Amino acid sequence: MTVLLPGSTLGVMGGGQLGRMFVHAAQRMGYFTAVLDPDADSPAGRVSHHHVQADYLDEIGLARLSGFSDAVTTEFENVPADALARLAEKRPVAPGAAAVAIAQDRAEEKAHFMRCGVPVAPHAVIDGDEDLAAVGDDLLPGILKTTRLGYDGKGQVRVTTRAELRTAWDDLQRAPCVLEKLLPLAFECSVVVARGRDGAMVHLPVQRNLHRAGILAVTEVHDGCVAPDLAQRAVDATKAIAKGLDYVGVLCVEFFGLQDGSLVVNEVAPRPHNSGHWSIEGADVSQFELQVRTLAGLPLVQPRQHSPAIMLNLLGDLWFRDGQERTPDWAAVLALHGTHLHLYGKASARPGRKMGHLTITGGDVAGVRATALDAASRLGIAPF
Ligand code: ATP
Ligand code: MG
Numbered sequence: 001m002t003v004l005l006p007g008s009t010l011g012v013m014g015g016g017q018l019g020r021m022f023v024h025a026a027q028r029m030g031y032f033t034a035v036l037d038p039d040a041d042s043p044a045g046r047v048s049h050h051h052v053q054a055d056y057l058d059e060i061g062l063a064r065l066s067g068f069s070d071a072v073t074t075e076f077e078n079v080p081a082d083a084l085a086r087l088a089e090k091r092p093v094a095p096g097a098a099a100v101a102i103a104q105d106r107a108e109e110k111a112h113f114m115r116c117g118v119p120v121a122p123h124a125v126i127d128g129d130e131d132l133a134a135v136g137d138d139l140l141p142g143i144l145k146t147t148r149l150g151y152d153g154k155g156q157v158r159v160t161t162r163a164e165l166r167t168a169w170d171d172l173q174r175a176p177c178v179l180e181k182l183l184p185l186a187f188e189c190s191v192v193v194a195r196g197r198d199g200a201m202v203h204l205p206v207q208r209n210l211h212r213a214g215i216l217a218v219t220e221v222h223d224g225c226v227a228p229d230l231a232q233r234a235v236d237a238t239k240a241i242a243k244g245l246d247y248v249g250v251l252c253v254e255f256f257g258l259q260d261g262s263l264v265v266n267e268v269a270p271r272p273h274n275s276g277h278w279s280i281e282g283a284d285v286s287q288f289e290l291q292v293r294t295l296a297g298l299p300l301v302q303p304r305q306h307s308p309a310i311m312l313n314l315l316g317d318l319w320f321r322d323g324q325e326r327t328p329d330w331a332a333v334l335a336l337h338g339t340h341l342h343l344y345g346k347a348s349a350r351p352g353r354k355m356g357h358l359t360i361t362g363g364d365v366a367g368v369r370a371t372a373l374d375a376a377s378r379l380g381i382a383p384f
Contacts, residue, residue, distance in 0.1 A: 004070050004296040006030030009049070011069025011091070013056060013083065015042025017344040017354065018272050019075035021280070023048050025288035031296070034068035036061055043344040044075065056083045066090040073249060073295045075271055077103060078149055094197075094295050095249040095270045102245060103270040106147045106178045116244040118237040118265045121256070126177040132169060135162070139181045144168045147176045156214065158182065183264065187257040189226050190219075191238040192276040194250045194290035194300055201239055202302045204287060206231040207275045209254070210384050215315065215352060218372075218384045219275045221282060222308035222365045226257070233263050241268060250291045252276060274313065278359050281340045282309030307338075307361040310372040314356040318379055319349030332378045336371050338362040 004010070010026050012019045015037025023033045023044050034050035035042070045051035050068045054061020057080050065072065071092040074084065081104065084097040102108045107125045114120060124135050126144070144165060146155035157168035159179075169177060188211060192204040208225040210218040226234070238253040245251075252273030254266040276287035285293075285303035293300055318328045333339050343356035358375060362368040373383055 003298060004031075008032070008070040008296065009034055009068055010292065010295055011036070011065050011072035011087075012044065012048075013065075013072065013074040013079045013087075014076040015039060015044040015048075015051070016076055017043050017356075019044030020047055020344060021277070021286075021288045021342075022073070022075055022272070022291055025286060026292045029289070029292060031292065034065055036065045041347060043346060046345055056080050059086075062086050071295050073271075073291060074100065077151070077269055077271065092295075095245075095247055095251070099245040099247050100270045103268050104148060106145055106150070106267065107176070108147075109268060110178065112244060113241065113265050113268075116237075116240045118240060119262065121183055121264050121266075122181040124179050126169060126179055132166065135165065135179060139179050140165070141182045142179045143182055144172065144177050144179050146172055147178055154214075183256055184259045185256050186259045187226070188255065188266075189231075189234055189257060190252050190254045190273060190275040191234050192250060192252045192273060192279070192287050192290075193235075193238045193242050194287075194294050195242045195247045196294055196300050197248050197297060199243070200300050201242060202285075202290070202300045203235055203238065204276055204279050204283060204303055205305050206234050207278070209275050212382075213352075215313070215354075216274045217313055217315075217381070219278055219311040220309075220369075221278050221305065222310075222368070224365070230257060230261075230263055237263070237265060241265070249294045250287055252287075274354070274357075275311075277342070277357050278309035278311045278361075279303065279305075280342075281359050281361050282307050307363070308365045308368045310360045310368055312358045312360075312372065312376055312379070312381055313354060314343070314358060314379070315351070316349035316353035316355050317351045318381070319355070320351065321380065325349070328379050333358060333375045336360075336375055336378075338368065338371055339375055 009032040011034040020043040033048040035044045035048040036052040052064045081097040081101040141160040159165040188209045206226045208220045252269045256264045272287040279286040283303040340359040360372040
């Protein structure tokens with residue numbers, strides 16, 4: 001494929017915040033952008049040169065997107081793989097439909113991890129009553145997860161007994177599921193990797209993640225946030241997973257660090273990831289610029305983190321206090337040195353909805369932590 005130089009148009013399937021930050025990165029570098037999203041008021045559609053308002057499988061919409069675009073990427077995991085395959089008949093598409101299809105299905109994803117020799121949580125695939133009956137006691141207590149369409153902890157139920165497992169499966173409409181053993185987590189981390197068409201790979205440093213109620217709350221990236229040997233294992237595993245998928249584009253792998261010092265892969269996102277947002281201000285190449293570079297066929301250079309960084313997710317909960325809707329006190333956090341506010345332009349706040357994020361950078365880890373804790377307290381985010 002020839003290199004698409006600035007002045008070309010880059011298309012993206014999906015108009016959420018990841019698409020918005022991709023569009024920002026692409027436009028900064030002199031590209032035009034086109035977004036396909038069914039919502040008239042999507043975060044990325046609002047800032048893109050072109051917005052195709054259509055369903056993801058709409059023939060005319062897909063034709064319009066490929067008409068505008070010299071190449072197309074995706075910003076959300078559940079973009080129909082068929083739509084990507086359709087687009088690929090006309091334009092270069094990265095990541096490809098086959099890799100996205102694997103990431104969309106927890107059972108296939110785990111099978112891929114095992115093929116790559118990367119450890120996964122003990123689990124069983126639940127497709128029918130006989131699978132339920134065959135579940136070993138060693139998988140309980142566990143988490144029952146639908147194989148498809150889960151995000152931010154949705155489509156998951158924690159179960160302790162077989163009776164609870166049966167009820168939980170009924171509650172999930174007996175959809176295909178994976179039952180995972182509940183693991184004793186010491187910490188969680190993730191790695192963002194970018195892989196070019198020639199197989200070259202670069203990555204961001206390992207990110208330490210804190211989840212609350214199944215949703216990412218805080219990401220910290222600095223020396224010592226993950227022990228160096230574990231960090232190296234996570235990077236090696238991420239690269240093996242990307243290579244095994246023959247992946248082109250940006251991909252993020254989430255890991256569990258267990259109390260016995262072992263590392264287990266959780267899942268893969270075939271796109272930039274919430275835990276990589278810090279790279280916009282904390283590194284000299286962000287995950288979104290990496291996505292632009294992989295899509296356009298530009299050279300990949302290893303990003304350099306130039307500042308310790310902490311990212312706080314700004315969930316819709318912050319827009320409510322004592323049952324009253326309010327606007328968080330942005331002026332109070334922007335008074336702190338090294339705070340970078342991102343709001344995604346979503347019209348209405350709901351508890352659990354990702355409305356924006358705040359990245360804190362600075363000269364040293366202690367200072368960044370102190371500012372992040374101060375900002376959290378000013379916003380009403382629990383300390384971490
Ligand atoms: P997202 O797509 O937003 O990352 P998700 O809905 O796909 O989330 P998972 O990543 O599978 O969900 O799980 C969400 C969180 O639940 C994990 O980050 C972890 O904190 C916890 N969790 C999931 N599986 C396990 C497990 N087997 N043992 C212990 N904790 C788990
Ligand atoms: Mg996850």
